[in-house]
Amino acid sequence: MSNPYADWLRQHGTKHFNLGTKAGWIDFVNTGIRPDFRTLTMDEMRGLDPETLEDYNQARNVWNSNPATVKTPQLKNAHDLIDQVMASSHRDGSSVRGAVALDALPGLGKTTIASSYARHFDQQQRRRYGHTTADGNPRLPVAFIPLSAGMTLKQLNQKILRFYDHPAATRTSKAELGTLAMDCIHSTETRLIVLDDLHFINFNHRTGVEVSNHLKWLANESAATFIHVGVGLSRKKFFDEGLGGDPSLSQTSRRTTSCPVAPFTLSTESGNRAWQRLLSSFESHLKLANNTEGTLTGLGDYLFERTQGHIASVTNLMDRACAAAITTGTETITYDIVKKVVIDNAAETASSRR
Structure with missing residues (x-):
């Protein structure tokens, strides 16, 4: 029986673009948007055989790590x-x-x-x-x-x-x-x-x-x-x-x-709104069974403290928190999940000084 998630991974899994070559750049330019797939419920995941579940989770890791470029x-x-x-x-x-x-x-x-x-x-x-x-x-x-x-x-x-x-x-x-x-x-x-x-x-x-x-x-x-x-x-x-x-x-x-190019800031009303819009965009992209509206925006202040508004640190944190949410079976991003995630040294050092 065909495993749809293994098929999806073969066709749409992690892509590596060598932008410094003509072939790599053309691949980057021509690669389209990944096709979406339905997020399963907890009961539906329990009904999968082990290999299909493993491939489903891997497909979700790829999906969660590759949101569309946010127009910040x-x-x-x-x-x-x-x-x-x-x-x-x-x-x-x-x-x-x-x-x-x-x-x-x-x-x-x-x-x-x-x-x-x-x-x-x-x-x-x-x-x-x-x-x-x-x-x-x-x-x-x-x-x-x-x-x-x-x-x-x-x-x-x-x-x-x-x-x-x-x-x-x-x-x-x-x-x-x-x-x-x-x-x-x-x-x-x-x-x-x-x-x-x-x-x-x-x-x-x-x-x-x-x-x-x-x-x-x-x-x-x-x-x-x-x-x-x-x-x-x-x-x-x-x-x-x-x-x-x-x-x-x-x-x-x-x-x-x-x-x-400046980092995000919470010191102004417009900066705060931009930060919330960024988190909302990430939130709507996530494939987690218990993901609900406000999951990330409700943690906005803490996520800013952890990342200091640097987009690279934010994306690192999202990748790793999603993987942890899947591995632990919580299927949502919580304060406890985020707290356990370790990201880049610059962000961790700055966060520890606060």
């Missing part, structure tokens, strides 16, 4: 600002386009903000202009380039070429890499480039200055708008172009619009 005020404000900057992308010819820097503390959803915007932009461009360019090349409206520690100019260009699956990524001289990277951007008509984890670049070091200058060259020579994502970019002198540069003379500072 932070995400909406950031997307609105990126839309403003993208207005420059309509300029003809060699006119320089603007850029955005998502500069914030860890765990505030910067990469989600950037990737969700880029995903929609990619879908929009393909719908409007098709999947191939006028020259017959595959269209790649977006390039998502994750950076790594100690990134040099050569390594940056190699990362770009690897995204485009260019065969010369590891075999070409340093002098040619930049030209090949630009050729890829031009030939596929890339219009948006996301550079994730830009804080790995030390702009106070010679290699960091080289990277900064190269990024300006890419912006000058291509028709792409850049979204820079990182932690403490201002402190790392990204906007000043490093090495004690004069901010008033910095092209990067003039071209780039800073977009800070």
Whole structure:
């Protein structure tokens, strides 16, 4: 007899997207919403055979851990600002386009903000202009380039070429890499480039200055708008172009619009409402037999104390609390369940100080 939950897991289980590759990015863009399945009652679960129950619970773990991206005020404000900057992308010819820097503390959803915007932009461009360019090349409206520690100019260009699956990524001289990277951007008509984890670049070091200058060259020579994502970019002198540069003379500072991302707050009425809406959104998504309206919102103050309003900590807490609710058979999230859940070190440390 077919096990519907095993079938669901095979087709719609946990997905792994390597956004730093063309194939991974296209999979991310094209993957649709998971199909829903009915939440069983306690009596119905007791009627399942052990293997089917195990698969049902695993399917619920996948479902509970993957809610739709919540349109938080932070995400909406950031997307609105990126839309403003993208207005420059309509300029003809060699006119320089603007850029955005998502500069914030860890765990505030910067990469989600950037990737969700880029995903929609990619879908929009393909719908409007098709999947191939006028020259017959595959269209790649977006390039998502994750950076790594100690990134040099050569390594940056190699990362770009690897995204485009260019065969010369590891075999070409340093002098040619930049030209090949630009050729890829031009030939596929890339219009948006996301550079994730830009804080790995030390702009106070010679290699960091080289990277900064190269990024300006890419912006000058291509028709792409850049979204820079990182932690403490201002402190790392990204906007000043490093090495004690004069901010008033910095092209990067003039071209780039800073977009800070703030944690949730309970200190204002609007902040409190936004926090409650976030919890309500999570609450409506959960597949727990005893889940009822107000389960999470009723714990709002305690959940904020545990997470300090950082979206990454909130999602970690939800994943683990749901798994605990299933494992223990309580089938709802309670104060006692949440209290036993251990999450990231930053959130736990800050919570213990309160």
